[in-house]
Amino acid sequence: MPSAEEILRAIAALPLGRVNLMEVCGTHTMAIAKSGIRSLLPENVKLLSGPGCPVCVTPGEVIDAVLSLAMDPKIIIASYGDMLRVPGSTPGDSLQRRRALGARVEIVYSPVDAVELAEQNPDKEVVFLGVGFETTAPGTAAAVLTARDRGVRNFSVWSMLKLVEPALRALMAMPDFNVQGFLCPGHVATIIGEKGFRFLPAEYGMPAVISGFEAEDILLSVYLLLKQIAGGEPRLQNEYTRAVSPEGNTRAQLTLSACFEPRSDLWRGLGEIPASGLGFRRELRCFDAEKRFSVVLPAARPTACRCGEVITGRLSAAECPLFGRRCTPEDPVGPCMVSSEGACAAAYKYQSI
Amino acid sequence: MPIFELAALPQKGFLMCLAIPLKLISIDGVNAVGESLGMQRKLRVDFIPEPKVGDYVIVHAGFAIERLPEAQALEDIEAWEDVQDALG
Ligand code: SF4
Numbered sequence: 001m002p003s004a005e006e007i008l009r010a011i012a013a014l015p016l017g018r019v020n021l022m023e024v025c026g027t028h029t030m031a032i033a034k035s036g037i038r039s040l041l042p043e044n045v046k047l048l049s050g051p052g053c054p055v056c057v058t059p060g061e062v063i064d065a066v067l068s069l070a071m072d073p074k075i076i077i078a079s080y081g082d083m084l085r086v087p088g089s090t091p092g093d094s095l096q097r098r099r100a101l102g103a104r105v106e107i108v109y110s111p112v113d114a115v116e117l118a119e120q121n122p123d124k125e126v127v128f129l130g131v132g133f134e135t136t137a138p139g140t141a142a143a144v145l146t147a148r149d150r151g152v153r154n155f156s157v158w159s160m161l162k163l164v165e166p167a168l169r170a171l172m173a174m175p176d177f178n179v180q181g182f183l184c185p186g187h188v189a190t191i192i193g194e195k196g197f198r199f200l201p202a203e204y205g206m207p208a209v210i211s212g213f214e215a216e217d218i219l220l221s222v223y224l225l226l227k228q229i230a231g232g233e234p235r236l237q238n239e240y241t242r243a244v245s246p247e248g249n250t251r252a253q254l255t256l257s258a259c260f261e262p263r264s265d266l267w268r269g270l271g272e273i274p275a276s277g278l279g280f281r282r283e284l285r286c287f288d289a290e291k292r293f294s295v296v297l298p299a300a301r302p303t304a305c306r307c308g309e310v311i312t313g314r315l316s317a318a319e320c321p322l323f324g325r326r327c328t329p330e331d332p333v334g335p336c337m338v339s340s341e342g343a344c345a346a347a348y349k350y351q352s353i
Numbered sequence: 354m355p356i357f358e359l360a361a362l363p364q365k366g367f368l369m370c371l372a373i374p375l376k377l378i379s380i381d382g383v384n385a386v387g388e389s390l391g392m393q394r395k396l397r398v399d400f401i402p403e404p405k406v407g408d409y410v411i412v413h414a415g416f417a418i419e420r421l422p423e424a425q426a427l428e429d430i431e432a433w434e435d436v437q438d439a440l441g
Contacts, residue, residue, distance in 0.1 A: 080414070110415020112397060132414070139416035142399050190411065190419045242425045243411055249418060252400040 004040075007219045012042055014230045020178055021225055022171075022313050024050035024164060025185030026341020027213050033346035035215035037222070045226065048313035049343035051167050051270065052185060054131040055082045056311050056335045056342050058160050059268040061297045063335075064088045066129065066158070069293060070095060070103040076121060077105045078114035079129040086335045089301035111143035111157070118147070118155035127289045131160045134196075135187045137278055138252035141259035144280075144287050156289035159278055162265060164188050165196065166276035170267075171312060172204055179313060181207035181225035183218070186240040191256075193248025194238050201234040212240040259284055266297075268335070269308030305334030310343050317347035324348060374409040374426040375417075387412065 002010075023029060029049045032038065038047055051057045067088045070077045077095065084096045084105065099105045104124075108114050111128055118126035130140045140157060147155045164185065171177060184197045189210045200208040207228035211221035221239045228234055238244055258281075265277025280288040289295070304322060309315035317323055317336065327333035329345055336342035375387030375394060385398045387410065397416045398404040409426030410417035 110395075110397070112415055135413050135418060138400060138418075139397070139414050142397065142416065187411070187413060187418065242421060243419045249400050251402065252416075252418060255399065 002220070004216060004219055007216075007223050008040055011045070011223050011226055014226050016042075016044060016226060016230050018044045018046075019180050019226065019229055020046045020048055020313070021181045021183060021222060022048045022050045022179045023183040023185075023211075024052040024168065025183075025188070026053035026056075026339065027187070028183060028185065028211065028218065029053065029341055029343050029346050031213055031215060031218055033350040035218070036350070037215065037219060040219075041222070045222070047183075047222070048179065048316075049311065049346075050171065050182075050313055051267065051311045052133075052164075053311065053336065053339050053341040053343070054133060054136070054160075054162070055086055055339040056307055057162060057167075057267050057269070058086075058131060058335065059266045059300070060089050060303065061300045062160060062266065064298050064301070065295055067093060067095065067098055068298075069127065069158075069289075069295065070098045070105060071101075072125075072293070074123075074125050075104070075293075076117065076124050076126045077103065077129060078108045078117055078126050079105065080109075080131065081107045082339045082341070083129055083131060085332060085338045087332060087338070089303050091303075091333065111140045112146060115143050115147045115150070115152055115155050118152050119150070122154060124154060125292075126155050127293070128155070128157045129160065130157045133162055133164055133185075133188050134191045134256070135185075137161045137260060138191060138249075138256045141255045144259050144284060145255070147287060148284065156287050156292050157280075158289040158295070159260065159280065161260065161278040162267070163262065163276050163278065164192075165199065166262075166273045167267060167270060168200070170270050170273045170276070172206070174312065176314065180229050181209070183221055183225065184208050184210040184236075186210055186212050186217075186244060189238075189240065189244040189248070191249050191252050194236060194244060194246045196248065198236050201236050205234050207234040208236045210236070210238045210240050210244055212242070269310075269312045303333065305336075307334040307336040307342075307344070310336050317344040318351070320344070374421050375412050376426070377404060377406050377408045377410060377417075380404055380406060385417070387417075 095105045114128035200206040209221040209224045260278035262275040263279035264274050306320045332338045336344035375389045379386045383399045409421045
């Protein structure tokens with residue numbers, strides 16, 4: 001791999017006007033902020049964050065509904081740690097606060113841990129909060145199948161799982177969309193394969209590069225994108241060949257579709273997008289927490305948080321009037337400041353050092 | 354120029370995109386134990402065809418999602434070791 005200096009020199013030599021590139025992966029968001037790549041790039045090249053942080057794209061009304069469900073004394077909520085401090089529409093309210101009020105909320109590392117938690121607590125109902133994209137969905141599906149095979153009846157999943165392609169299509173359909181190339185998420189591509197991103201150049205004439213997660217990977221991918229843009233030849237390139245094949249991980253894809261099927265879903269900042277979420281297939285609906293507990297989403301309540309604009313590339317984190325003042329990682333107003341993959345958290349953490 | 358903070362990892366519940374490869378040290382059906390930098394972790398290998406002890410895999414929320422070529426894995430782990438050293 002060429003060195004960072006060599007790549008930067010090559011970037012500087014490209015004949016380019018103003019260019020906006022977007023990453024759609026929380027790990028890229030963090031890696032870009034931490035490595036300081038933004039400040040190394042020429043001024044005309046901007047890197048924007050897209051809807052790639054799973055917690056951040058979950059809308060406020062879903063968080064509010066989770067918070068109410070958590071108060072049911074027979075329920076144990078099992079969740080990845082990032083979800084715990086995400087505020088609902090009432091300032092200061094979160095799963096962490098609900099836990100202090102007596103709700104039982106357990107952090108798990110894998111959805112399988114949530115199945116085991118259910119086995120250890122036969123007199124309770126364990127509800128796993130299934131957030132994530134195509135990378136997390138196969139494991140969530142495998143956990144559901146494990147629960148079925150082991151006859152674990154007190155386990156269910158609230159599926160907040162989302163698909164990347166419909167979100168990218170919705171973004172590109174926005175009237176003020178101003179992005180000239182996508183840095184595609186390497187781990188999503190590990191599952192769905194290069195083929196999952198071919199629609200970008202083929203249908204939208206949009207340059208696209210699947211990228212790994214080291215700083216060098218990202219820098220090289222940025223260069224490849226800029227070169228495509230300068231040359232006027234949009235295509236899909238795969239910088240992360242060490243983990244991403246043309247077809248992706250077919251076993252994972254099969255497990256995913258044995259459990260879930262696409263359904264219309266709500267996104268923060270993007271609204272309702274057809275076939276953009278994953279719901280349960282009919283034969284496994286008994287594991288659907290929304291059905292089991294007859295979840296009804298409350299009406300959306302406006303908050304001052306502007307995460308919706310941040311995750312669609314319309315506003316940078318620092319442009320939010322609350323950033324670093326009323327909203328900090330210690331006292332977050334929105335999910336983008338909480339999640340370890342959120343754009344506001346990344347900007348806050350690495351601007352101040 | 355490695356990017357992640359290893360020290361922060363073990364306490365985190367949300368390792369959605371853990372880029373550090375694990376080496377498989379034991380396998381029992383779909384359950385396996387992986388190790389990296391002296392840290393051991395249970396994981397599932399459902400999505401890896403014919404997993405073998407000694408294979409390097411990328412792990413995401415408790416599931417191996419892909420095998421990595423050994424040379425690449427060692428390079429990534431070395432990058433992580435740098436961070437660990439830097440953080441003391
Ligand atoms: S800084 Fe805080 S309030 Fe502003 S968009 Fe980010 S998370 Fe929301």
